Amino acid sequence: DAKTTQPPSMDCAEGRAANLPCNHSTISGNEYVYWYRQIHSQGPQYIIHGLKNNETNEMASLIITEDRKSSTLILPHATLRDTAVYYCIVRFRTSGTYKYIFGTGTRLKVLA
Amino acid sequence: EAGVAQSPRYKIIEKRQSVAFWCNPISGHATLYWYQQILGQGPKLLIQFQNNGVVDDSQLPKDRFSAERLKGVDSTLKIQPAKLEDSAVYLCASSFYSTGTNSYNEQFFGPGTRLTVL
Numbered sequence: 765d766a767k768t769t770q771p772p773s774m775d776c777a778e779g780r781a782a783n784l785p786c787n788h789s790t791i792s793g794n795e796y797v798y799w800y801r802q803i804h805s806q807g808p809q810y811i812i813h814g815l816k817n818n819e820t821n822e823m824a825s826l827i828i829t830e831d832r833k834s835s836t837l838i839l840p841h842a843t844l845r846d847t848a849v850y851y852c853i854v855r856f857r858t859s860g861t862y863k864y865i866f867g868t869g870t871r872l873k874v875l876a
Numbered sequence: 877e878a879g880v881a882q883s884p885r886y887k888i889i890e891k892r893q894s895v896a897f898w899c900n901p902i903s904g905h906a907t908l909y910w911y912q913q914i915l916g917q918g919p920k921l922l923i924q925f926q927n928n929g930v931v932d933d934s935q936l937p938k939d940r941f942s943a944e945r946l947k948g949v950d951s952t953l954k955i956q957p958a959k960l961e962d963s964a965v966y967l968c969a970s971s972f973y974s975t976g977t978n979s980y981n982e983q984f985f986g987p988g989t990r991l992t993v994l
Binding site: 807851 | 880907911916917918919920921924926931932967969981982983984985986987988
């Protein structure tokens with residue numbers, strides 16, 4: 765079972781910030797939060813990851829709550845090309861390797 | 877840098893037929909993954925290789941699915957015989973091998989093979 769919970773869909777106006785929430789209440793101390801997105805008919809694409817500090821890169825920002833039970837992915841100025849399914853994943857360790865379990869994600873629609 | 881290559885991109889077969897998918901990971905990536913993505917769902921891991929050894933195949937329906945990565949580089953996934961419920965996109969991904977707790981382990985995905993079983 766996925767270790768994360770996300771809203772099934774969200775809309776955002778073009779040019780505005782898109783804030784995508786994720787709950788991961790059972791996350792363990794050394795498990796990272798990863799975000800990927802999947803544009804129609806393509807494979808998932810890495811966006812960002814974090815452990816407990818907030819992170820920012822050229823694509824997005826990741827805000828993780830102090831108790832690490834939830835996080836928010838922020839796309840600061842959404843464009844039509846950001847329309848995609850966004851997956852929040854907790855990377856966990858099992859049998860000597862790291863594993864992702866994808867949930868159903870949040871379908872973000874950016875509106876003109 | 878070349879990405880993960882997959883072929884074919886699309887395949888239509890009748891139920892009970894066999895099918896094979898090919899994946900060539902990013903050069904230097906020791907870890908290779910096969911995922912199945914049914915319409916409307918997130919990808920589900922079928923099998924994970926570390927070089928040419930299987931690390932996790934707990935979700936692979938072994939009565940009909942098989943996968944190999946003989947030389948630790950490219951990989952094939954086979955379905956024999958196919959069922960209607962195997963209709964899905966089959967995604968291959970690869971990542972740089974690292975076991976440290978702070979390791980990056982970003983997975984790079986190919987475009988997928990869309991399988992339709994009639």
